[in-house]
Amino acid sequence: QVQLVESGGGLVQAGGSLRLSCAASGIVFRVYRMGWYRQAPGKVRELVARIGSDGSTNYADSVKGRFTISRDNAKNTVSLQMNSLTPDDTAVYYCNAVRFSGDYWGQGTQVTVSS
Numbered sequence: 001q002v003q004l005v006e007s008g009g010g011l012v013q014a015g016g017s018l019r020l021s022c023a024a025s026g027i028v029f030r031v032y033r034m035g036w037y038r039q040a041p042g043k044v045r046e047l048v049a050r051i052g053s054d055g056s057t058n059y060a061d062s063v064k065g066r067f068t069i070s071r072d073n074a075k076n077t078v079s080l081q082m083n084s085l086t087p088d089d090t091a092v093y094y095c096n097a098v099r100f101s102g103d104y105w106g107q108g109t110q111v112t113v114s115s
Helices: none
Strands: 003-007 010-013 018-025 033-039 046-051 058-060 066-070 077-082 093-100 103-104 107-113
Touching: 010 077, 010 093, 018 033, 018 046, 018 107, 033 077, 046 066, 046 077, 046 107
Parallel strands: 010 107
Antiparallel strands: 003 018, 018 077, 033 046, 033 093, 046 058, 066 077, 093 103, 093 107
């Protein structure tokens, strides 16, 4: 059974930082592309950042220079360091694991940035 469990969300003031983590089980973690997506109320889910099995990264333009995605294949975890947060970053953040053999999602963690 595949499980992706996010943690680290919460309430933070604008300009602050949060670090999200996602612990994966039930998959061969190192071969999966891992990503963070977010969905704000009334909006579609959007890509925030992703990291390939080779360590290559992609970021949404809106978070470049502020967010950093990383993975630890020994611990089966992917993290998202979020700095200089703004109210526009308020959303539910989801962890994603994808490969040709499967596409899996976590339950999400709420991030709220107050102005």
